[in-house]
Amino acid sequence: MQDDPISNQKTMTSSSGLPTTHDPRLTTSLRIVFVGHVDHGKSTLVGRLLAETNSLTPQRIRNVEEICKEKGMKFEYAFLLDALEEEQDQGVTIDVSQVFFKSSKRPYSIIDAPGHKEFLKNMISGASTADVAILLIDAEEGLREQSKRHATLLSLLGVKTILIVINKMDLVDYKKEVFDAIRAEYEKHLASIKVTPHAFIPLAAYYGENLIKRSQKMSWYQGPSLLETLDSLDPPASSVDKPLRFPLQDVYKFDKQRIFAGRIESGSLSVGEELLFLPSKKTGVVKSIEKWHPPKSAGGQARQKASAGESIGIVLEDQIFVERGEVACRPDTAAQVTNSLFVHIFWMGNLHLEKGAKCILKLTTQEVECVVEAILKVINSSTLDEISKSSRSVAKNEVAELILVTKKPIVFDPFDAVTETGRFVLVHDRQVRGGGIILKAAEPMVAI
Amino acid sequence: MDQLDKLENQSIFILREAYKKFDKLAMLWSMGKDSTVLIWLARKAFFGRVPFPAVHIDTTFKFPEMYAYREKYAKEWDLNLIVGTNQDAIRRGINYQNNDPVTVCHEMKTVGLQQMLAKEKWNGLIVGIRRDEDGTRAKEKFFSPRNIDFEWDYKDQPPELWNQFQSDYDKDTHVRIHPLLEWTEIDVWRYVQRENIPVVDLYFAKNGKRYRTLGCMPITKPVESDADTIEKIVEELKNTKVSERVGREQDHSQRYAMQKLRAKGYM
Numbered sequence: 001m002q003d004d005p006i007s008n009q010k011t012m013t014s015s016s017g018l019p020t021t022h023d024p025r026l027t028t029s030l031r032i033v034f035v036g037h038v039d040h041g042k043s044t045l046v047g048r049l050l051a052e053t054n055s056l057t058p059q060r061i062r063n064v065e066e067i068c069k070e071k072g073m074k075f076e077y078a079f080l081l082d083a084l085e086e087e088q089d090q091g092v093t094i095d096v097s098q099v100f101f102k103s104s105k106r107p108y109s110i111i112d113a114p115g116h117k118e119f120l121k122n123m124i125s126g127a128s129t130a131d132v133a134i135l136l137i138d139a140e141e142g143l144r145e146q147s148k149r150h151a152t153l154l155s156l157l158g159v160k161t162i163l164i165v166i167n168k169m170d171l172v173d174y175k176k177e178v179f180d181a182i183r184a185e186y187e188k189h190l191a192s193i194k195v196t197p198h199a200f201i202p203l204a205a206y207y208g209e210n211l212i213k214r215s216q217k218m219s220w221y222q223g224p225s226l227l228e229t230l231d232s233l234d235p236p237a238s239s240v241d242k243p244l245r246f247p248l249q250d251v252y253k254f255d256k257q258r259i260f261a262g263r264i265e266s267g268s269l270s271v272g273e274e275l276l277f278l279p280s281k282k283t284g285v286v287k288s289i290e291k292w293h294p295p296k297s298a299g300g301q302a303r304q305k306a307s308a309g310e311s312i313g314i315v316l317e318d319q320i321f322v323e324r325g326e327v328a329c330r331p332d333t334a335a336q337v338t339n340s341l342f343v344h345i346f347w348m349g350n351l352h353l354e355k356g357a358k359c360i361l362k363l364t365t366q367e368v369e370c371v372v373e374a375i376l377k378v379i380n381s382s383t384l385d386e387i388s389k390s391s392r393s394v395a396k397n398e399v400a401e402l403i404l405v406t407k408k409p410i411v412f413d414p415f416d417a418v419t420e421t422g423r424f425v426l427v428h429d430r431q432v433r434g435g436g437i438i439l440k441a442a443e444p445m446v447a448i
Numbered sequence: 449m450d451q452l453d454k455l456e457n458q459s460i461f462i463l464r465e466a467y468k469k470f471d472k473l474a475m476l477w478s479m480g481k482d483s484t485v486l487i488w489l490a491r492k493a494f495f496g497r498v499p500f501p502a503v504h505i506d507t508t509f510k511f512p513e514m515y516a517y518r519e520k521y522a523k524e525w526d527l528n529l530i531v532g533t534n535q536d537a538i539r540r541g542i543n544y545q546n547n548d549p550v551t552v553c554h555e556m557k558t559v560g561l562q563q564m565l566a567k568e569k570w571n572g573l574i575v576g577i578r579r580d581e582d583g584t585r586a587k588e589k590f591f592s593p594r595n596i597d598f599e600w601d602y603k604d605q606p607p608e609l610w611n612q613f614q615s616d617y618d619k620d621t622h623v624r625i626h627p628l629l630e631w632t633e634i635d636v637w638r639y640v641q642r643e644n645i646p647v648v649d650l651y652f653a654k655n656g657k658r659y660r661t662l663g664c665m666p667i668t669k670p671v672e673s674d675a676d677t678i679e680k681i682v683e684e685l686k687n688t689k690v691s692e693r694v695g696r697e698q699d700h701s702q703r704y705a706m707q708k709l710r711a712k713g714y715m
Binding site: 028029057058059060081083084085086094095096097098099100107109121122124125128238249250252254259261262263290291292294309310311313324348362420423424425427430431432435 | 449450451453454456457458460461464465467468491492493494495496497499579580582583584586587589602603605606607608609610612614616617629630632643644688689690691694704707
């Protein structure tokens with residue numbers, strides 16, 4: 001870390017301003033989630049992709065060959081991922097698997113998410129961490145309920161880059177008309193939820209057509225293959241240029257000094273700077289940035305600056321008492337504080353979320369009790385039909401517009417402004433049952 | 449921020465969450481490269497300290513080099529080392545001559561851990577498994593609950609969104625915390641190299657062989673290798689066609705062996 005020109009003032013002033021480290025594209029991995037209806041071929045595509053990029057050991061492939069032979073079936077690429085006995089027996093993915101592969105361009109990590117409606121929370125869990133989502137549609141079957149539901153959820157989760165793969169083109173004789181028809185129908189649906197996909201790619205995963213190399217069987221398609229498309233994507237934008245949001249995770253008193261520990265969610269902070277802690281409105285000046293280095297290493301020199309993504313500790317000039325959940329900002333670009341939030345949520349609980357229900361809202365390291373003050377709208381996440389304007393409850397797998405009233409003030413940003421402080425989960429009966437994004441404060445803000 | 453910085457910062461965040469959320473927290477340390485990286489990350493997270501016990505579930509079948517390493521670095525790093533062994537299984541004569549690897553692993557590791565947990569009442573247990581090691585570990589969560597019988601309900605795992613981890617359970621449930629889930633084998637070695645972390649000598653090639661993972665001596669086999677430095681190990685891993693745990697007999701002794709072991713509480 002001490003060689004990082006951005007986080008070390010000394011290097012920054014002595015260098016010509018050019019970064020000295022190599023292109024991060026070569027080293028940071030891109031996280032891809034594969035989603036789609038249950039039988040549309042996600043695990044097959046991922047398995048084939050792993051095989052074609054030499055990411056699997058011969059032994060692993062031999063194991064799958066043996067299992068398939070015993071079961072009397074042709075080679076099943078999906079078994080390379082669906083490692084559980086019941087997944088292989090039933091041919092469904094139950095929970096997400098994370099696997100890794102490398103192209104000549106960069107490393108990737110793949111999240112293979114289940115497509116079955118019953119496992120929707122697993123899909124959401126997997127997709128919430130992705131930089132890129134690949135949505136699969138079976139060319140023969142066309143759009144299914146899950147294809148539409150997944151797109152809605154991806155947009156709510158804030159996945160910015162979405163690629164659409166029309167898979168199993170072999171089953172429709174690689175016909176352009178089939179591809180065009182599905183594309184037109186899906187584009188219309190996506191436009192209604194304001195999603196603009198990065199690309200539509202026709203593909204036959206089992207045969208590797210358009211997977212790594214461009215397919216000879218679909219010469220009517222002029223675009224790049226799936227892997228070429230992935231390699232052309234930019235790495236995810238960092239939140240370093242956003243306003244500072246440093247939620248306190250814990251306060252350590254190991255020695256005489258109090259260290260405020262946490263991860264910088266957005267922006268950056270420097271020694272000597274004044275911080276405003278919300279919601280308490282206390283202020284303090286950064287005396288030092290603490291990061292541990294082993295005793296004999298050269299990295300022991302004091303840090304002057306730290307930025308988004310770094311787990312650090314800070315010591316303040318004067319002792320102030322602030323706890324986990326406080327968010328440090330700069331006074332001139334402070335976050336908002338409110339008791340009343342206007343939000344979009346998706347609900348994963350088996351029990352309906354009722355008007356008046358009490359939940360714990362968790363946003364970064366904040367945890368506050370809240371009440372569902374109003375259910376403004378409930379939307380069927382696949383058809384996007386408004387179920388009812390005056391609904392009193394939200395069922396499993398539905399999306400809703402709510403007003404949440406919190407018992408204590410909550411520090412936030414609208415999701416569009418700062419992603420990290422604009423999203424939250426709802427804990428009900430000790431379980432994470434909902435997730436959501438904040439559109440704005442529903443009431444006038446608490447004066448700060 | 450490069451890949452290793454990203455992984456390090458995320459692991460530190462997870463360790464700090466665990467430290468905040470569990471009043472009875474411990475870390476499993478097998479002296480292997482992964483759990484040693486965990487110790488290192490804990491020292492980073494807590495500014496030079498490891499503020500919870502480092503626990504070695506000792507099967508008594510480890511390599512002598514591993515025991516020597518344990519004593520040396522437990523002292524040097526000022527660890528609160530707790531060693532636990534399933535003495536009952538030893539009295540019953542459970543060992544690799546008499547029993548199959550799955551049975552010994554279950555008795556000496558899983559049951560051994562169960563006994564320690566019953567005694568020490570830990571509700572959070574930090575474990576250095578990684579998703580790229582095995583198909584069932586690929587499905588793990590960062591905070592993964594185990595019931596009183598140590599069972600892993602892999603069909604109904606809590607959702608993990610945006611670094612919000614579920615930590616509130618009945619007192620009979622303990623949570624496995626997995627800060628290294630997203631690291632790959634090569635990331636671990638690059639980190640060992642970057643941070644200059646001491647590792648057990650058995651990882652380095654001698655006479656054309658080295659150990660890629662360290663487990664119980666009778667069921668851990670070396671791989672063919674000339675990699676006698678970390679640089680060479682990193683190079684070797686870039687081109688390897690052999691899986692990391694190939695030398696671990698318990699994984700391959702029967703089909704779905706890891707699923708069966710892990711469903712009952714194996715790491």
